[in-house]
Amino acid sequence: MQMNQATSATQLALQKNKKKSNYRKYSPLLIMMVPGLLYLLINNYLPMFGIVIAFKDVNFAKGILQSDWVGFDNFEYLFKTADAYIITRNTILYNLVFIVLGTILAIACAILLNEIKNKVLLRTYQAIITMPHLISMVIVSYLVFALLSAETGFINRTILPLFGIEEGVSWYTEAKYWPVILTLVNFWKGIGYSSIVFFAALLGIDEEYYEAARLDGASRWKQILHITIPLMMPVIIMLTLLSIGRIFYSDFGLFYQVPLNSGALFETTSTIDTYVFRGLTGSGDIGMSTAAGVYQSIVGFILVLLANYLVRLYNKDNALF
Amino acid sequence: MEWFGHILLFLFSVACIIPFVLLLSASLTDQNAIVANGYSFFPHVFSTAAYEYLLARGTDIARAYGVTVFITVFGTLFGLTICTLLAYPLSRRETPHRNLVMFLIFFTLLFNGGLVPSYLVYTQLFDIKNTIWALIVPGLLTNGFYIMLMRTFFQNTIPSALIESAQLDGASEYRILWSVVTPLSTPVLATIGLFTAIMYWNDWQNGMVYITNPHYFSIQNLLQRIMQDIQFINSMGSHAGEAMQQMPSDSVKMAIAVIGSLPILLAYPFFQKYFIKGIMIGAVKG
Numbered sequence: 001m002q003m004n005q006a007t008s009a010t011q012l013a014l015q016k017n018k019k020k021s022n023y024r025k026y027s028p029l030l031i032m033m034v035p036g037l038l039y040l041l042i043n044n045y046l047p048m049f050g051i052v053i054a055f056k057d058v059n060f061a062k063g064i065l066q067s068d069w070v071g072f073d074n075f076e077y078l079f080k081t082a083d084a085y086i087i088t089r090n091t092i093l094y095n096l097v098f099i100v101l102g103t104i105l106a107i108a109c110a111i112l113l114n115e116i117k118n119k120v121l122l123r124t125y126q127a128i129i130t131m132p133h134l135i136s137m138v139i140v141s142y143l144v145f146a147l148l149s150a151e152t153g154f155i156n157r158t159i160l161p162l163f164g165i166e167e168g169v170s171w172y173t174e175a176k177y178w179p180v181i182l183t184l185v186n187f188w189k190g191i192g193y194s195s196i197v198f199f200a201a202l203l204g205i206d207e208e209y210y211e212a213a214r215l216d217g218a219s220r221w222k223q224i225l226h227i228t229i230p231l232m233m234p235v236i237i238m239l240t241l242l243s244i245g246r247i248f249y250s251d252f253g254l255f256y257q258v259p260l261n262s263g264a265l266f267e268t269t270s271t272i273d274t275y276v277f278r279g280l281t282g283s284g285d286i287g288m289s290t291a292a293g294v295y296q297s298i299v300g301f302i303l304v305l306l307a308n309y310l311v312r313l314y315n316k317d318n319a320l321f
Numbered sequence: 322m323e324w325f326g327h328i329l330l331f332l333f334s335v336a337c338i339i340p341f342v343l344l345l346s347a348s349l350t351d352q353n354a355i356v357a358n359g360y361s362f363f364p365h366v367f368s369t370a371a372y373e374y375l376l377a378r379g380t381d382i383a384r385a386y387g388v389t390v391f392i393t394v395f396g397t398l399f400g401l402t403i404c405t406l407l408a409y410p411l412s413r414r415e416t417p418h419r420n421l422v423m424f425l426i427f428f429t430l431l432f433n434g435g436l437v438p439s440y441l442v443y444t445q446l447f448d449i450k451n452t453i454w455a456l457i458v459p460g461l462l463t464n465g466f467y468i469m470l471m472r473t474f475f476q477n478t479i480p481s482a483l484i485e486s487a488q489l490d491g492a493s494e495y496r497i498l499w500s501v502v503t504p505l506s507t508p509v510l511a512t513i514g515l516f517t518a519i520m521y522w523n524d525w526q527n528g529m530v531y532i533t534n535p536h537y538f539s540i541q542n543l544l545q546r547i548m549q550d551i552q553f554i555n556s557m558g559s560h561a562g563e564a565m566q567q568m569p570s571d572s573v574k575m576a577i578a579v580i581g582s583l584p585i586l587l588a589y590p591f592f593q594k595y596f597i598k599g600i601m602i603g604a605v606k607g
Binding site for chain 1: 323326406410413426434439441446462468493519525530541578585589594601
């Protein structure tokens, strides 16, 4: 009994020693991680605590930490305004269109790429359709401006007159056109990119399936319908669920730069991200804008967890965690 | 089916290129012709006046280019270094607490404090407003996914026997990372470096949030400011006559956008292979 205790004590001491020497032995590895961890602390973790600002009446004269606590007032004000409804609606509706239509178009595009047998042309198409993804939203806003400018735009000055419309449309003040415009811009910029993602999944499909189908006399269209699409389903479902997890986030550049931050268009172009930004840069209320940011972070977080849970149900290997 | 693919992909490719043609053509059109006919795909009256104008008073453009090139080069190198230093220990089984660190990195992908708290941290705690750091620091490790990508690459491609034999030869961990691991990891370093560089080159958001002094404008911020001024003057309506005179005219606007996008478009054919490969790697997870 006593001996047992003694051995376990020495074992414990040994283990402790081993742990200590482990630290000494691997301290270079630990030190290596310091810059990155410090950065994550400053860039990611400190701001997480910063969400307390949403519960304060921010007063820069008093300093952030000394500002008065106001509980849920900021949230109450936010949800009393029409803004809360508009930005939530816009963020979710745009994302739904982007997810549903965008995914369908990207898959169609990937399937078309898969049909191209000429390697040089295939590479050329791939390079050209991913090119818009390479360009910043600021440049995109210039491209859109060249098309839509009221006085000098290509559409007002060349396209509309072809149809006998000489008046021209004041695109940057008419909110009703923007759901279509922004959707088209988003597709123009993103479809090529996401089609490559799906194309990568297509490359993994075993050629034998197609050979067998050809022997059975299946047409190319039938093969796509009964082999390609079903085999891509895991990727499609996973990517869709992940984008649903991000449904509370919007592409800030698309909604801020492309409509040129035009106030007349806010009804259809304002999203949670642009609202938060405007609050921060002074054209809105900082307390409410922080509240909107927290609202986005928390609902977004819940949606990511939910989406991941659903992916897990479907296929454990595809889940993020 | 293949010809069908050719037709549609050809049309899509044209749609991707055509706005750039409009931009280029507009920048090479005489100002009066633009006023008369609007922007068009072929210059009604050819003129290089816009570029001559920019060349003549190009100091702020040259400066903005300098800023963009600096933050792209420095930010990419700095970001890659931190990323590698974090990813390598995580790829080693022996590293204490590596699961905790992995979780800390992963969690940043799921939850963030948002723009306002980040802004307050960077302006109240660290005074980086209106410094070059504002354009570099907030983007250094934006994507925790890159760290995980790199870690996976190290784990799968560097044989642990290689590291062990280097240890037996008395190499320090830093020596191993520098002389054994990085030379074998050029594909992943190049891919992440490329995407980081593109991110820095295109970034306007940090400049918009943290920079008010035109001295530190990147080319994207300069472009954005010019467009914003145009909008401001338009919104003032007819009172803007005098201010309008000093504004870049319609062709100059487009010429600036051409200059802003040209370098990356010209370089694209050389790195498009890696760009597309990078998209495909990213497709696996994330």
